[in-house]
Amino acid sequence: MSDDIKITPVNRGKRPAFFDDPAIDQLMAIVMAMSAEMSVLYDRVDTIERLLDKKGTLSRDDIEAFRPDQGVEDERNDRRNDYISRLFRIIREERETLVAHDKMDEYNALMDELAKS
Amino acid sequence: MIPLSDHSMLAKRVHDEESRQSFVNDFRVHLASQVFPGNFPTYYNRVLPQFIKDKGREPETRHEVRRVMTHDPYYSFWSAMQRNSQEMIWDSVIDSVERQLPELIEKSRKPGNKGSLTLDPDLETPKYHVAADIHLQPGAYHSDQIDDDVAAGAMYDWGTYIYSMGGLGTGNNALGQITYGFFKNEFPDAKPKRILDMGCTIGGSITYWAQQMPDAECHGLDVGAPVLRYGHARAEALGAAVHFSQQNAEHTNFEDESFDIVMSHILLHETSRTAIQNVFNESYRLLKPGGVMMHMDLPQAHGQPPLEGFLFEWEIYNNNEHFFAQLRDMDMPELCRKAGFKDENILPKSAGSFWMEDQTPYADDGFEFPITMAIK
Ligand SMILES: C[S@@+](CC[C@H](N)C(=O)[O-])C[C@H]1O[C@@H](n2cnc3c(N)ncnc32)[C@H](O)[C@@H]1O
Numbered sequence: 001m002s003d004d005i006k007i008t009p010v011n012r013g014k015r016p017a018f019f020d021d022p023a024i025d026q027l028m029a030i031v032m033a034m035s036a037e038m039s040v041l042y043d044r045v046d047t048i049e050r051l052l053d054k055k056g057t058l059s060r061d062d063i064e065a066f067r068p069d070q071g072v073e074d075e076r077n078d079r080r081n082d083y084i085s086r087l088f089r090i091i092r093e094e095r096e097t098l099v100a101h102d103k104m105d106e107y108n109a110l111m112d113e114l115a116k117s
Numbered sequence: 118m119i120p121l122s123d124h125s126m127l128a129k130r131v132h133d134e135e136s137r138q139s140f141v142n143d144f145r146v147h148l149a150s151q152v153f154p155g156n157f158p159t160y161y162n163r164v165l166p167q168f169i170k171d172k173g174r175e176p177e178t179r180h181e182v183r184r185v186m187t188h189d190p191y192y193s194f195w196s197a198m199q200r201n202s203q204e205m206i207w208d209s210v211i212d213s214v215e216r217q218l219p220e221l222i223e224k225s226r227k228p229g230n231k232g233s234l235t236l237d238p239d240l241e242t243p244k245y246h247v248a249a250d251i252h253l254q255p256g257a258y259h260s261d262q263i264d265d266d267v268a269a270g271a272m273y274d275w276g277t278y279i280y281s282m283g284g285l286g287t288g289n290n291a292l293g294q295i296t297y298g299f300f301k302n303e304f305p306d307a308k309p310k311r312i313l314d315m316g317c318t319i320g321g322s323i324t325y326w327a328q329q330m331p332d333a334e335c336h337g338l339d340v341g342a343p344v345l346r347y348g349h350a351r352a353e354a355l356g357a358a359v360h361f362s363q364q365n366a367e368h369t370n371f372e373d374e375s376f377d378i379v380m381s382h383i384l385l386h387e388t389s390r391t392a393i394q395n396v397f398n399e400s401y402r403l404l405k406p407g408g409v410m411m412h413m414d415l416p417q418a419h420g421q422p423p424l425e426g427f428l429f430e431w432e433i434y435n436n437n438e439h440f441f442a443q444l445r446d447m448d449m450p451e452l453c454r455k456a457g458f459k460d461e462n463i464l465p466k467s468a469g470s471f472w473m474e475d476q477t478p479y480a481d482d483g484f485e486f487p488i489t490m491a492i493k
Contacts (some may be wrong), residue, residue, distance in 0.1 A: 006220050007211045007256065007268055011204075013437045018197035022339025032201045036140045036209075043136035064132050077118075080140060084147045090482060094153035094191060098162050 179426030195444035258341030270347020293322030316384030320348035366396035
């Protein structure tokens with residue numbers, strides 16, 4: 001029955017371009033979607049491991065029915081946050097370089113110069 | 118991610134859907150707490166010095182900042198990821214809603230009978246909602262794909278919760294909690310009998326009010342049918358009496374002077390220049406003498422330094438919140454005056470959001486929502 005109901009995952013309105021080459025925008029969407037699926041897969045493996053630890057055997061139904069309790073969810077949150085941090089290492093590096101220069105030296109020097117002129 | 122508290126209308130998620138939504142939530146928390154703050158050193162160390170070199174002065178407005186920041190690689194990368202995270206929210210909620218839609222519709226056809234639902238199939242959807250899907254929700258608030266559709270409501274419930282990174286609380290009602298606390302604080306002895314929430318969507322806020330004030334007659338109106346159907350069934354599932362109706366807040370069918378409170382929660386920034394004045398005029402018409410109008414919305418530009426002002430406007434350009442660009446500079450007391458409120462009864466206020474007990478705070482402090490309040 002639900003076969004005839006499809007919610008199309010597109011929205012009306014112009015999509016902004018963030019990079020000069022539209023292919024980079026598209027690639028970023030693909031990379032993020034893959035990152036999400038990797039995280040989903042990791043949670044699934046985690047579920048399987050937990051079930052095996054506990055029962056030594058498992059069925060698909062067991063996997064589908066598994067819901068993390070608070071402790072498990074906390075562990076998964078930590079793991080996800082580590083994972084996301086690793087994904088964005090390159091961005092963090094850039095940010096850290098910028099913060100390291102956050103003495104606003106250049107800015108202050110320029111302002112001094114302007115004040116003089 | 119701590120899940121929303123369950124109710125019978127909430128779309129249930131299978132194992133992987135739950136994981137996917139948790140990822141999107143955590144991705145957004147990471148962007149907000151780790152990546153977004155980098156825009157400040159980027160600006161002060163890279164963009165601003167270059168601007169001063171070129172122009173011999175600092176930027177005077179947020180628009181000037183926008184012209185340069187949107188070309189900065191760090192900002193662009195954050196912005197692109199932020200946009201992706203927004204698209205991923207909807208993508209991560211569609212599957213479970215799609216799968217359960219027939220069931221959810223069936224349930225919504227026989228809700229309880231504490232409140233009511235009145236739809237108007239002839240109501241025209243305002244132009245400002247048809248042009249683009251606001252905050253990128255596919256189909257927005259009003260698209261009906263099949264008879265008695267509730268998909269837009271079901272998607273909104275999970276979607277806005279992830280959008281807010283849990284900030285709307287597990288009852289998805291933080292905005293209502295904020296206005297309710299604000300009202301109780303301003304008018305500790307008031308006993309409102311009839312309350313109207315304009316642009317109520319799935320009724321997150323007005324349902325909370327109805328739970329706190331079971332003796333008051335609570336109404337919620339919206340232009341979108343699928344969100345109202347869902348909202349009605351949701352309120353009934355939560356045991357709250359709310360009367361939902363499909364109407365345009367600019368011109369309703371309620372009688373003159375029939376409400377003690379007329380309010381809205383983040384409705385205004387999704388209207389238009391003409392509509393917003395109409396909403397204020399209509400609020401005035403509907404209020405009893407002594408009644409209170411409270412329209413809560415997002416912060417305006419007044420008093421924000423150029424960089425903050427610019428960063429605040431990301432959703433305008435990247436999340437289809439187009440009218441917010443104009444609302445940012447509008448004179449709210451003037452709208453009240455034009456609607457008929459007396460100067461001395463126009464009281465612009467604000468109320469702070471707070472971190473929910475079960476939410477991970479990702480910034481130093483919450484958020485101040487302006488509330489345009491006036492007494493008739
Ligand atoms: C961001 S949502 C509001 C959220 C909601 N008030 C809450 O507290 O959860 C904005 C809503 O306003 C509705 N809306 C916009 N313009 C309207 C109008 N002129 N009349 C009635 N509803 C309107 C939209 O359909 C949408 O559901």
